[in-house]
Amino acid sequence: MADCVVTRAAALVDDYLLVWVLISVAVGLLVPSIVVLTPLSTPILAIMIGAVSLTLSPDQFRQLRGRALLVILVVQTGMPLLAFAIARALGLSPALTAGFVVLGAVTPELVTxxxxxxxxxxxxxxxVVLVVVGLGTLVFVPGVVTLFLGESVTVDSVLIVEQLLLAVVVPMTLAVGARYRWPDRIGQYDDVYPSVSGLMVILIIGIVAAANASLVRDGGSVLVLVAAGAVALNCSGYVTGWLVSWNFTRDERIAATLSIGMRDFAVAAALLVGAGFPTVATLPAVIFGIVEMTTSAGLAKWFSRPK
Structure with missing residues (x-):
């Protein structure tokens, strides 16, 4: 009976994730007082990363082509540059530019x-791309922030590394280790872990929306520019992923397209908050989350259509 309830709850999260995200954003904007939950961002993020990492079995690290993985990883390193170029082209402030750069530098979206x-x-x-990029962000995110932003936004890189360790690297390492040590015991709940991760996404985006409530309500032309930048970054990533994987199998091309186009807005927002960036810096993550949830659902329907 209990398993049935859990399964139904998990399906409710998975099947209507976009709806829940939109509701969460609406609640955050309408009830900005939930911003008091901001200190919980790091543990929520750790649960989100840990839950999805529990699905990773050792076989998944062996059943893929190294060349396909390498191409995707190389292109991933160019996403912060693309994000920076888009922000500069739109004439955004240093804080908003920082939000886009971190968004480009983080892992693909956890639901990828x-x-x-x-x-x-x-x-x-x-x-595997998600895991490798997740580990690489420990050095990559602080590096690109320094490279593209310099002194325009004052942030302690030590805080970024600390957030990455606590929220990404440690839970991911523990989860993969647990899966390796107790594969059968951990594996019996594989259908539930993505739902737990999705629930954490819903919580994070609500908290971030609350922190940005006044900015969204009074955003005006700035909000329009950020939305335009989010659409540009998301769609450019999809197109880039599809083009660079032209000689991959169809299955690999789909993985490349989604992995490069989808950015983990919840990770970006939590890192920005935890590392001491101005609150406005999380606005690109909030808008991007709404955009990518919508576009990825559309792509999933397009790719899975009868041939």
Missing amino acids: PTMTELSGGDTALST
Whole structure:
């Protein structure tokens, strides 16, 4: 009975994730007082990363082509540059530019493997990309912030590293280790872990929306520019992923497209908050989250259509 309830609850989260995200954003904007939950961002993020990492079995690290993985990882390193160029072209402030740069530098969205599965793509490949990029962000995020922003936004890089360790690297390492040590025990709940991760996404985006409530309400032309930048970054990532994987199998191309186009807005927002960036810097993450949830759902339907 209990398992049935959990399964139904998990399906409710998975099947209507976009709806829940939109509701969460609306609640955050209408009830900005929930910003008091901001200190919980790091543990929520750690649960989100840890839950999705529990799905990773050792076989997933062996059943993929190294060349496909390498191409995707190389292109991933160019996403912060693309994000920076878009922000500068739109004439955004240093804080908003920082938000876009961090958004470009973080991992693919945690639901990317799920969207890849729904699209009929190579789920193992998108999952391994998520893990490798997640570990790489420990050095990559502080590096690109310094490279592209310099002294325009004063942030302690030590805080960024601390957030990455606590919220990404440690939970991911522990989860993969647990999966390796107790594969059968951990594996019996594989259908639930993505739902737990999705629930954490819903919580994070609500908190971030609350922190940005006044900015969104009074954003005016700035909000329009940020939305335009979010659409440009998201769609450019999809196009880039599809083009650079022209000689991959169809399954690999789908994984590449989604892995490069989808950015983890919840991770970006939590890192920005935890590392001491101005609150306005999380606005690109909030808007991007809404954009990518919508576009990825559309792509999943397009890729999975009858041939």
